[in-house]
Amino acid sequence: MSGHELAYGLIVAGYLVIILAIALYVGKKWIGDESDFMVAGREMGAVITSASLVAIILSGGFVPTVVLMGFLFGIGGAWFLWGWVVGMALVMATWAGFWRYTGGYTPAEYFEYQYGVSGRLSVLVATMVFGIIAGAFQYVGAGALVAGAFGTDTTVTIIVIGGTITIYALLAGMWGISITDFIQAIWVVTAVFIAVPVYLFVNHGLPTVGENITPEMLSFPFGSMEVFGLAGGTVITFVWLNILLANSAHYWMRASAARNERTVRRGWMLSIVIVGFCGLMGAVLGLWARMLVAPDDPAQAFGLLLAQETPVWLGALAVSGVIAATMSTADMMYQMVANTVTRDFFQRFTGINSRRELLRYSRITILGMGVLTIFLATSYPGSLPQMIAFALSMGGPLFVLSMDSWLTRFGTKEGTVIMIAAVIVAIFYWEFFSPINAQIQTLWISGAVSLVTFYSVSALVRITGSWWGKSTESLSTTTTPKGGD
Template sequence: MSILDTLVILLYFFILISVGVAGVRKARTSEDFALAGRNLGLFIYLGCLAAVILGGASTIGTARLGYEFGISGVWFVAMMGLGITILGVFFARRIYGANVTTISELLGRRYGKQTRLLSALVAAVYTLMVSVTQVIGMGTIINVVLGWNLTTSMLVGGGIVLFYTILGGMWSVTMTDIIQFIVMTVGIFVFMLPISVSSAGGWEGLTAKLPAAHFDLSSMGADKIFQYFLLYVLGMVVSQDIWQRIFTAKTMKISRNGAIYAGIYSVAYALALSVIGMCALAVLPGIKDTQNVFASMALEVLPSGLLGLILASVCSALMSTASGTLLASSTLVTHDILKQYWFKDISDEKFVLMSRIITLLIGALAITFAIWIQDVLVALDVAYAILSGAIFIPVVMGFFWKRATQKAGFYSIVVGTIVVLAGLAIEGITSTNPIMYGMAASLLTMIVVSYVTPADSTSVLEAFKERAEEEEAGSEETGKVSSML
């Protein structure tokens, strides 16, 4: 890279750190730190939601899949887009109306304290693993661009994100995410995509240079596409980092519409990155480590100055998801475990301090795991396999099946988690079967235990329903007042 490109990236990092520091003044309460005061409008909410969905695995992974499989690589992130759209259409009203901070808090309200603790542990592992993927992605980019070894690159990239996340919590994450969303959108759609297509000789040149299979949406294979459905469509519906963003919206309508728009944006992003990967195959057919496809293509085709902007846009995608998932994991640990069992009477000021300390510890753990695993798609597969196999059934049936009992919810998570982990250990972490085994076991456990144990009292179910309806009505009234003002 030229000195100009390096300066652009360093300037970008400096801006993010500065904005993150500014977020400290807004993060005065625990709700500010975890949920940005539940006060985001549509544009900011949409940008933050899209930014947390489209991280390092989405950018680097989709370009890699486009290089290997062609247009079929779109399925990876398109399934995330489908999942977030389903979340907006069918679940946003119920989730937002519950007025909770975490998915575990909602499950605890429905199934009891034991389920809250267990689901918090499972969801915290998931969000930690997603953070790991982003650190791996940042390390990959820095490694290719600056030539540092991968371990050093991960330490630097992960350290920057950890720094501003600790300082301002969700307010810092929100403020930096808007910058990252804009840079990411401009970098990919305005510059990288058209320049890549042009470098490959236009669409006609691309079709002439690549095999026909690269233009077939199914070339990846039905089994892999189905795996992505299980991992990401179902995973998005019960993902704590996504739920935590849902809770930041000012009104229920904003939470629902923003999720739908973010889903549509994700599909467009997936298509753009798949095409960029295809162009890389035409221009650079000999890339050995396909995880470096995007960075290698950028270095090959972009002029000085613009290269720095594009690589900054990739770092934007990585950092936005990393900060969101780090905060989600620390929120689960502090809100659903530490505060519930050891620090019940902690003051709000001390709780914010504790949240910062836990975020630091989880961030250090994420960087350590990233250095150990070093494969962005493998790490993400493990994270979503655990989430989809263990949490999806209890969440959905808790909303839609009145007969589901508290014991059934608890044991369905226990059994689902055990089956998923055992399946991954036996069949390998790239196998789809453990997810289906886990979901089947979770569903069977939910049904059997619900019928062999006494039904929950009507008061428990009514309290759960009434609380959601009251909060939903309150959020809608707040929205009307906000619109009048």
């Protein structure tokens, strides 16, 4: 191992030890029951809420990607994250506070009120599909970057990162995830989006028009990125992508763990400001990569920029920031699935109400989730684009259900079940068999199928009457959500 790789390894190893130590302490001191484990006892303040939201979007896959977008489109690459700013602003202005008001630990728990037991189970399935696949593709993206920096095998790297995340999520639950996400958000923002740009600015100045940078790439706010278009890599597609993401179950969980509705809004607002800044810095980093290293393969832009243009200590901090970003997103996927399985299956349908038993099942679920995501990431690394599209497409149904629950209240349980089934089938076909999937981004298909199926089926049900009887909805009830605490 070279001195360069050794320095990277020592800094990253130190970071992992710190995170595990925090998880061990939190698990022993703060976790008393399943409420502490699942939603941090509803005690998260605005600052931790904000940091945890930032930690979700600045993932191990998205951090290098925003730099890649800057490399390809200049300032317009910022829309990869600015789309999230738009999506989160929309949710903040509409139903983020409503999520906290419902008192539901999970979206499926609340949606049972409107769409019945079958609706709750279908949302459970959508949440699990999203969480498992999203966790896996985080490992694939970050594993490749870190393995390149360390000169290690990608499979071994994925196992080390995934195993560490599984252990601390298993020990400390939502409290541990929230505290470590706070640290991870500060780490990745400081190392990648502040320290590296400052160093490059001091040594090279701002990116300027030259052989590899056109004037259009420096134009604000769209750079050379196409604004309207149904394919990937357009401003409107990134906005739609993030509107769907902002309605995913892990954002509901962040709202449900906050102290009150005001805390939710303040946390959302602060996260919007931070991510907006990171989007701009990520795009500028991409321009620096184009000006200074100009790799033949754009996917190598971020890695080569760190390796060739920053000192070892700074590059190591940035790479550990990417690991932190991976951990802070994947751990939330673990917790999202654990909460959903525990709350929406074990507690709802098995009659288990013992807090100790529910806590045990939550931890068993996280362990199973960890093994499964690591297996998927190491077995199918070449399927990353399809995995991403399939996972993110689950945001379409949840967006429609959130809108309907908050505003229209027109939907039915039949519409919910058939919508989610239709989206899964449609996205599977679109990604693997459609000859024109490159022309229309998968998320547009997800949104269109969700809207049309849900409201069409619900309208038919309101005309014809329920399509299945009460016996289907009469499963054992042990827990129901409340409108508040």
